[in-house]
Amino acid sequence: MNLMAQPLVPRDSVYQLQTGREIRLLALGLAANGAALLIGQGQSGLTEAQIAQLDPQSINAFDRGATRNWSPKAARLSDLTLLGTVGVVGLTGLPTLRQKKWFTVPLLYAQTMLLTLGTVDIVKEVALRNRPFVYHAAAPLSEKMDRDARRAFFSGHASVSFASAVFASTVFGHYFPVSKLKPVVWVGSLGLATTTALLRYEAGKHFPTDLLVGAAVGSAAGWLVPRLHRPRAGSKAYSMRVTPWTNGVANGVYVQVALP
Template sequence: MKHSKPFFCQQLVICILFTLHSSFFILPTFAQSPYELKTGKELTLLGVGAITLGTSVALRSAVDPLTPTEISSLNRDEINAFDRKATFHWSTTADRLSDVTLAGNAVLLGALTLGTKPMRQDVKTVAVMFIETIALANGIERSVKGVTQRTRPFVYNPVAPLDEKMTRDARQSFFSGHATNAFATAVFTGEVFRHYFPNSRLKPVVWIGSLGLATATCVLRYEGGLHYPTDLLAGAAFGSLVGWGIPKLHQVKNKTALGQRVDIQPWSNGAANGIYMRLAVFSR
């Protein structure tokens, strides 16, 4: 219920006069999220992600698997010197472990989101941004694979089974989807955590943990004979760009110009009187 200005001033003066029984309260409130969602922006980002994912499916379906004759004619000496050593690798164990480390990054993000109150209270915003990150990263990365149709390193390795070499996936090397997703998730996690907790001493721990898992994913993909170094470097760079860019696009503007609003009201519990003050700190 709102009072007129004269009535409010009168009550304020009376409350100040009761100095022997007065109490003074300051209740700070920090309700602002470092990010904001806007319908138009989200529809655009999700739409681009959906379009690129659809395009990648169409491009992949047009890829013709290598024939045994084509495989037997491959020459690893035609690969550039920087990438050539990858053609000597083949490991199904490393392949499976790369899925584990990739999932580990997503688990880390989920644990931070659900395990910390500020992020948990803003879970919808974090979830929407992460979905946009993954949709865009995968849509573009897979579309590039469908266009380049680069043969994976293990196809040059006589140790690898022929049936693995004769799949569409065997021609989907550039650039690495695992590296893209791993670094997109790692950078997204680090960026989001530092914005919710700008003064936390755990920021280096989160960055080292997430980037360490992403790096391990890339190493395992190399050891498995699934990617060349250039595939992994390109995926890491592109994934990092998307993982940084999506949170950046959603940051609340003018965060450095913190505002303060002070609400002052008379207060009484029947036995004592005083002033109720609420200091609200906000970032826009």
């Protein structure tokens, strides 16, 4: 059977936009990214003396194998597969541009990316976990001493890839619920995201735990943002409250999301 025999005609009223909610989501994402930049001010890389004292045996057994990996080629390939997952979002969302509210999918994806990247960067700047290649003898000293070598946890590539894959597959399923292409989108996009994560491991950029957490956080964001915008008959089902807080020592933002 030809999967493309039926034209892709998107459903109407799949997502419900609310100006206040959209502004809050965008503002929260921008604030998270801004906070990451502020936290990262003044952070420095490892010194040569610190690198010389590193011991792979200090890494937990589950992650330790990553310290034997170093591959610039795999790192470059991971950038390409990452772009591939982003490209899937564009391809699956393209038919929705025919609608009156053509900006809905781009807006939801922008929110997803801002929230994902903001979360990733804040945690990276706080955790300051060394990348696996820092323990590898063949890796150049200049790269080991670079500030980015201390930003392993958790994986931005895995987060963005899985956020894009789950977002594209979820949105495609909502707009085209009877399409026979849904399994193709899910398998293809998640396959690209998984390949990206494996390449980051092979490159010596991340430990398995970095990749697993990145995949979980990205998948959650890719699923939550579209779901948050799904209408529910007879009820304002989806709501979000964002409240700043402080305890005199630390500051933060409390986010409460109500789902059906």
